[in-house]
Amino acid sequence: MTIDDLEVFCACWNRHDIEGLMSFMTDDCVFMSSAGPDACGTRYVGRDAVRRGFMAAWEMVPDAQWNNGRHTISGDRGMSEWIFTGTRRDGHRIEVSGCDVFTFRGDKIVVKDSFRKQRG
Numbered sequence: 001m002t003i004d005d006l007e008v009f010c011a012c013w014n015r016h017d018i019e020g021l022m023s024f025m026t027d028d029c030v031f032m033s034s035a036g037p038d039a040c041g042t043r044y045v046g047r048d049a050v051r052r053g054f055m056a057a058w059e060m061v062p063d064a065q066w067n068n069g070r071h072t073i074s075g076d077r078g079m080s081e082w083i084f085t086g087t088r089r090d091g092h093r094i095e096v097s098g099c100d101v102f103t104f105r106g107d108k109i110v111v112k113d114s115f116r117k118q119r120g
Contacts, residue, residue, distance in 0.1 A: 001102075001107055002073070003071050003072075006073070006102075008020075009080075010069040010071075013066045014065050014066060016058050016064075018051060021054055022047065022054075024108060025109050026108045026109065026110045028045075028046065028110065029045075029046070029112070030043065030050070030110065030111045031043075031053045031054065031112045031114075032044075032112070032113045033057075034115055035116075040113070041114065060088060061088055063086045064086040065084070066082040067082060067083045068081075068083050069082045070082075073104075076105070077104070078102040078104060079099055079100065079101050081097070081099045082097075083097055083098075084097075084116055095119075096116050096117040096119055097117045098115055098116035098117060099114075099115050100112055100113065101113045101115070
């Protein structure tokens, strides 16, 4: 996994390109969303579940964008920082900082753990 790969991964999010995103994920991938009923948010396990979890972001915020990406890699771990913007279906506008913490296996992502600030 390289910084360039993480830049492409982020671009796939902004294009709402599910096939592009899934091309970076292992078969046994895990996605822990930034919100949900558990301490880890909502945990999606396996390609089908992760696909649904990724697509849920665009369903909830149809114009979702992850801007100003900055990426770091150290061994089999990585992080992407970004500013999340979009408008929820109810018209509420969102702009918050966030990050993804990754675990890699070779050139694929096995775990994507997402974190977002809450404005209040």
